Amino acid sequence: MGGEVASARADERMQFTDTEPAPVAVDGCAPAPATEARALRSYEARKIPNHGARPVAAGIRFAIAQEVARGTIFLWLPVLLGSGALIYFALPVEPPAYALASGLALCALAAHLAGAKARLRLALLAGLVVLLGLVAAKVETWRASTPMVGSDITTRITGRVLKVEHRADGRFRLTIDILSTARPQLRYAPERARLSARTIPPDLKPGEGLSGLVRLMSPSGPVRPHAYDFSFESYFDRLGAVGFFMREPARIALDHPVGLLQRLAARLQAVREALAARLREKIGGAEGNVAAALITGLRSGIPEEVNEDLRRAGLAHVLAISGLHMALAAFTIIGAARLGFALFPGFSSRHPVRKYAAGAALMVCFLYLFISGAGVAAQRSFLMLAVMLLALLFDRAALTMRNLAIAALVVLAVSPHEVVGPGFQMSFAATAALIAGYAAWNRRRERAFGRNSAEIELSGARRLFRLVLVYAGGLALTSLIAGVATTLYGVWHFQRASPLALGANLAAMPVVSFVVMPLAVAAMATMPLNLDGWALALMGRGISTVMAIAHWFSERTPFDATGAIPLSATLSLSSALAILTLTTTRLWLAAVPFLLAGGVLLANRDLPDMFVSEDARLVAVQIGDDTLAVNRVRPNGFSMENWLRAAGAGTVRKPAGSKGASLSDLLADQSIGRFLCNQSLCVLRHPEGMRTAHVKKSDDAATVRRSIIALCASVDLVVVNDPTLDRQCSEDGARIITARDLARRGSAEVRFSEGAGMPHIAFAIREPYRPWHEHRQYSRASRGLGPYRRKDRE
Incomplete structure (x- = not known):
């Protein structure tokens, strides 16, 4: 978040004011000083005097002319392209390829025929770019075509290891390319799976073969509407299944041929994991895992309590490989190189040492991009820095905001699905806000300098104090601007905010900027000579300080959950x-x-009153007083955490009752705000009078049917955990959600109408299915079938 300060400051003087036209870059190259002036003079010459009429419209036309002359239109290209990708992923049905192709052709033809009608042509070109965004997303979806398992199944696999991750709980998470399956042999086997294991063969490395008995499961959908969709991300990550090894897998030799790219990817992943292992060993503890995340991007080993402290304190961005890390690494290399060249004044006077330093920084950032895993934030940061460093190498000027637009265009062209993810949105929003904010500050500073142009001589102590003050103010402004820009997407995706983020960043970011990251660069430089011990030891102490700061602010954060927003x-x-x-x-x-x-x-947002999981086992109801009532003594932790944040609640109320209670006893009980359960069902009376029931899975179908008939006249909503039952109440009876409904349409949110009225149910997934949800129709529950039971052998 704060790492974009340097890149924002580097070109902030290139931003313009309304009253002082400045040089603009043409195609991202050298500035053309007269471009804007000529454009404005031409506009003034063409403008028809309005004699006082329509002054607002004339002002708008003049402002648009200024924006065009300054090249601002180019900055809107990624916005239009991303909007097209968003429209594609939000469509209720899959758009046919011929419709998109026809739309492109018609827009291009209409723009060509528009001729001199500038406004019409501009609108048509904007529509063309939006359509290009849809086409890019459609092409990426077609290229992925990830086969995904429809039902849970146990089978024996043989595969090639792609990634080995050490988790904080001592288990391992493996990403495996599946080469074959047996007992049973799957007709539509996934090509890649992510599997957990308690133990693995010693020194297992990417590229090696592995075999074992596994339980494969379909990637789940969102835990509620508009939440994180595991199926969507798995589809574009080429993951067709998740699951676990039922016993320790065995290392085997593979005779399948391996391509060059696969060998390179395996070698790179092996280097990343070896580097992460060295960092964990040398530094140790949670600090070692944080250091591995900062350098290699492997975050699975960080304890959950450390992650939670960083999130609550607003310092989670420290773990994401973004502009902060990339910029600090680049400037550390440039500073070290320039300092080294300064020791040889004769050589420095004859050679462009500044370009040599920039070239070295570019190579280091390129290596860092791959070592860190090449996440979307890292891609954006590298592209921006690469444009700036290349411009320095070729003596050309580059605008920072234009760099951001170029980076966004590249990311959207390669991976359009990233536009719906929090990484893309928060990274680009923070960077754009920082660039715009510092440009506005620079304009204000230049106007103030113009009014007070007399130079003031300061003593050394005062100069140092002013430097410290400017740095602290810049850091505070950076944290404030980036925090405001990213809070919207943090609340949308995670339903959480960090009210003390400004103070936490002011305390922690100097440690990260001046201690942790420079020492990380020093450790990487000295590691080949085995002289990295001192740097890693000091880096570990710096990380420990950051963790202590995060813990202190986390304990004092007044609130965290914000509730879902529309x-x-x-x-x-x-x-x-x-x-x-x-x-x-x-x-x-x-x-x-x-x-x-x-x-x-x-x-005027309307928070959900009730949540239902997609497996029909868990139900939670908002009962006021910051509490969710649940129907299970041991609810799923991930689902409950998400539901609590979405409802803006903080506590969970467990169910009560006894197995021997009858249905009439549960309905007659006057307890309010708690699920009352027996062996087969649970009933809750809401403080506002509504009643909700959950019918558990049972082998006695006749008893379940009788219970549903009785509940139809007594409650407002019934959740039935049985896909084979599809009985519905009469029009004036209760609404019923069956396990088959949830298997086909995903988890649900329910809002109870005030007074008399049927509950409003919103499912997370729509039909007909998009490609990343098509596997759902093949599950047994979605087909109205019960769990598979092996027939007894005679």
Whole structure:
């Protein structure tokens, strides 16, 4: 988050003001000083005098002309391209290829025929870019075509190890390319799976063969509507199944041929894991795992309590390989190289040592990109730095905001699905806000300097104090701007905010910037000579300090969960953010309506009253007083954590009752706000009068049917954990959600209508299925079948 400061400051003077036209870059190359001036003079010459009429419209036209002259239109290309990708992934049905191709052809033809009609042509070109975003997403989906298992199954696999991750609980997580299956041999086997294991063969490395008995399961859907979709991410990560080894796998020799790219990928992954193992060994403890995450991107070994402290304190961005790490690594290399060249003044006077330092930094960042796993934030950071360093190598100027646009275009062209993920949204939002914020600050500073142009001589002590003050103020401003820009997406994706993030970043980021990351670069440089012990020891102490700061602020955070926010509010505020960061004139006022609309939508949000898991086993009901009542004594931890944040709740109320209680006893009980359960069902009376029931899975179908008939007239909503039962109540009876409904359409949110009215049920997945959900239709539950039971042998 804070690492983009350097790149923002590097070119902040290239930003423009409304009253002082400045040079603009043409195609990201050298600035053309007269471009904007010529454009504005041409506009003034063509403008028809309005004699006082329509002054607002004339001002808007003049502002648009300024934006065009400054090259701002290029910055909107990734916004339009990303909007097209978002539209594709939000569509209720899969768009046919011929429709997209026809739309592209028609838009291109219409734009060509528009001729001199500039506004119409601009609108058509914008539509063309949006359609290109849809096409890019469609092509990526077609290229993935990941086969995914439809039902849980136990089989024996033979595969090639791609990744070995050490988890904090002592288990291992393996990513494996499946080469064959046996007993039973799967007709539609997944090509890749992510499997956990208690133990693995010693010194197992990527590229080696592995065989064992596994339980394969389908990637699950969202735990609630609009939540993180594991099926979606697994589809684009080429993961067709998840699961676990039922006993220790065995290392085997493989005779399958391996391509060059596969060998290189295996070798790179082996280097990453060996480096992570060395960091864990040398530093030790949680600090070693954090160091492995900072350098290699492997985060699975970090204890959950450390992750939670960092999240609550607003320091989770420290673990993400982003602009912070990439920029610090680059500037450390540049500074060290320039310092080394300064020791040889004769050589430095005859050679462009600045370019040599930039070239060295570019190579180091390129290696860091692959060593760190090449996440979307790392890709964005590397692309931005690469453009800046290449411009330095070739004596060309580059605008920082244009660098960001180029990076976004590359990421969207290669991986359009990233646009819906939190990594892409938070990374680009923070960087765009920082660049725009520092550009505005620089304009204000230049105006103030113009009014007070007299130079002031400062003593050494005062100069140092001013430098410290400027750094602290810049860090605070950086944390504030980036925090505001990313809070929206943190609340949308995770339903959590960090109110003390500003203080935590002010305390922790100097340690990261001046201790942790420079020592990480020093450790990597001295590691080949086995002289990295001192650097890693000091780096571990720096990480320990950051962890202590995170823990201190985490304990004092007044709140964490924010509750779910509507999609309409997120889209409205995102539009406002785009306008505020990408405009350089008074057109930023166009963001005000979007800000107001987003605020109104947030103020009038309607939080869910009830959550139902997609396996029909877990039900949670919001009963007020910051509490969710659940029907299970041991609910699923991940689902409950997500539901608590979405409901803005903080506590869980477990069920009560006895196995011997009858249905009439449960219905007659006057207890409010708690599930009352017997052996086959649970009933809850809501404080506002609604009643909810959950019918457990049972081998006695006749008893379950009688229970449903009795509940139809007594409760408002019934959840039945049996896919074979599809009985519905009469029109004036209770609503029923069966296990088959949930298997086909995913988890559900329920909102109870005020007064008399049927509950409103929203499922997480729509039909007909998109490609990443097509496997759901093949599960036994979605077909109305019970669990598989092996026939007894005679």
